[in-house]
Amino acid sequence: MTYEFLQQYWWCLVALLGGLLVALMFVQGANGHLGNRVLNESQKRMILNSTGRKWEFTFTTLVTFGGAFFASFPLFYSTSFGGAYWVWILLLLSFVFQAVAYEFQNKKGNLLGVKGFRVALMVNGVLAPFLVGTAVGTFFTGSDFTVNKLAITDPSSPVISSWGNGWHGLEALGNYHAVLLGAALAFLAIILGALYILNNVEDAGIEAQMRRCIKKAIGPFLLSFLMWTIILMLRSGFAVSPEQVIYMEPFKYWHNLLAMPGVLVMLLAGVVLLLCSLYLGGFTASRKGIWFAMPGTVLVVMAVFFLAGFNGTAYYPSCTDLQSSLTLQNSSSSQFTLTVMFWVSLLIPFVLAYIVYAWRAMDRKSITREEIETTEHKY
């Protein structure tokens, strides 16, 4: 296996994990619905118990996504995490509260009360997809950092990757193009959450509300995603020459799309699947929208990652110093490590198989009011 093949293979896997992470953010989106005033307490408990049996998949996928990025492209990990400090810390905190909120919220003596933990779940529900979207948005807008590997020999300032401003990542919130992707992801999560609840919970009142929410979210989601895509196609991108010199190329991402018809097909297929799910969820009585929305989301996110990293593109560009930009070549682990990880990754289908098996065993029945009222094992 050539080094180049392995780097691309691992970029595909990082993209896949990113896609799965966003698709699994139906948990976040569903928790966002806990703020819906039309829903009564027992309906909220049903939603909570429904996402409560899935949140660990999202959380574990986040951990694995981080781990895979660390393992295969460590320079991204050291540059982005150490640089865009506040963005990652905020994301982290929102997930940390989410992780304990299920177990703690309905227990007596939890200090913050049911309300406190619900607020934490809702904050995570909105903030997590928004921040992840904005962070991925900077893959196309560039960030303010420099990379100098020789710095390690300088005792007075030994850090290889340094960020150019004191906002440490929060400055991305002032970048409308990156924020548009954050907004699109936040609306997408709300839709995914509603579609998931439709499928997993049996309650007429909840169903009506979820369909209403989907209808309301369609407009803002499509608008923000479409605007982000159009701007992306029009903007200059960070191209890498065969000599590994990075330069600005007008319409770079449009060129990428034309040069990689497979990616174009993925993007279109993903969008079509998403549109189908929106139609099923918003305008029919079907409960199966989520089965279109999740693969659709995975395809779209993977296409976005491919546009960022393939066809001679710097996926984590620096606008301060173009040559500091991260490419698949200059930021990856060694050929040997990528090879070992390649063999390990062949186990993924086996892992997916047992997850699906366990998930189906647990989901044979939809969550109903009776179950939540009678079972002891609930949140």
Next chain:
Amino acid sequence: MDVVIWSRIQFAMTAAYHWLFVPLTLGLALVMAVMETLYVVKKDEFWKKTAQFWIKLFAINFAVGIATGIILEFEFGTNWSNYSWFVGDMFGAPLAIEGILAFFMEATFFAVMFFGWDKVSKRFHLASTWLTGIGATVSAYWILVANGWMQNPVGTTFNPDTVRSEMASAAAFWEVVTNPVAVSKFFHSVTSGWVTGGVFVVGVSAWYLLKGREKKFALRSILIGGIVGLVGSAAVMISGDASGVHAAEFQPMKLAAAEGLEEGGKGAAFTIVPGVKVPHMLSLLATHDWNGYVPGINDILRGYTDNEGRVIPSVADKMAMGRTALDALETYRGSEDPAVKAEALALLNANVQYMGYGHLEKPEDVIPPVGVVFWAFRLMVGLGMLLALVLLLCVWFAWKGKLENCRWLLWTALWCIPLVYICGQAGWVVAEVGRQPWTIQGLLPVNVAISSLSAAAVKTTFFIFLAVFALFLIIEIRILLRAIRKGPEVEPGNA
């Protein structure tokens, strides 16, 4: 204080906090899996209720363990940027294996275990309970492979083109995976988790007996928890002995600090507490040789000859070689001339094993805080022995049917719960404070491993995490206490 200190305090706090939850996860997982196995084998509802009670406490504890694990993962990048580049290539494979093999196993089967009682078959549920614990244990192995490598960086070479440590062959990978430090650390940490789980189960059950409640439940739990704890104690002692030998071999300064040994020598005595020494004992423990040579702090600073006859240079000499390596790296990367590059590379390779020393300011920088390591070590060993004794007595008296009347022992068992946590924390203080100033032994000192952040930024996040951790700990303890007070409800009318 500067950013290095704040980054260290923040990471130390997160790791110590994480370790409040992990050992109970590892230990309780084994206890409840054994109990559920008894239920499936004996078809006795009593064991089902018993297992379910401990699983309930496990779940309360598990959530915070997961929440703090991700903080550690993120902090590698956010606060230790240089470190995560430097080790990224070596961490890659273990992390990938951990993520794919262990994390999903733990998360998937935890959900089945917690919610699946009425949804899946008995046997599938039992398998899920075991797999949750096995997932947590496998996860611990790969994390400790990474940690073990930081204490004893085997199997990698420094690549001047990428400026990091890299693995280059299957043999190297095997060396990393079977690193003796990782193996002994794994057994030591996991089995100390069994002790924690055992002491927790015995202590909580002792409280029921003191209150005259849940007698059958408590006595049976004490037998199982106690035996798991005792097996753990025995394994902890064996792996602890191996850890001592490894410290002597790979991190002599850590051993010297843990012993407060200024001047070493052959047939070195072991200090139980200052002023009380056992002759030759340290040599025996550290080298398994009555007259083995153990270097003291000053010997290491001055340089010495080890038991295999190797001459170990003084720290000042290592620093000079380290600076030579760093200068050669600078020349190598700065020059286009192949002849200059080749010469610089040769010089770098000749001195690279001491590269980290080139970052130090003075030789004394290699001495960790001796008092802290010395007392933490005594606390760990002393408490470990006390806990094993209490477990043994509890199991013995429970077996003889006399435990209920032995109130002093029940009270002692209850008070052992905080002690087992102090014991585990002290162990990690020895391991991690003892290797200062190194993040990676000999290669990367802490002051070079950091991110380029202001001290104020890290200070801010430190206090945010401190507040969050304190809040979660208080909530967790309150919820646990309520669940314990409510009881397992296996014996109606007895509660």
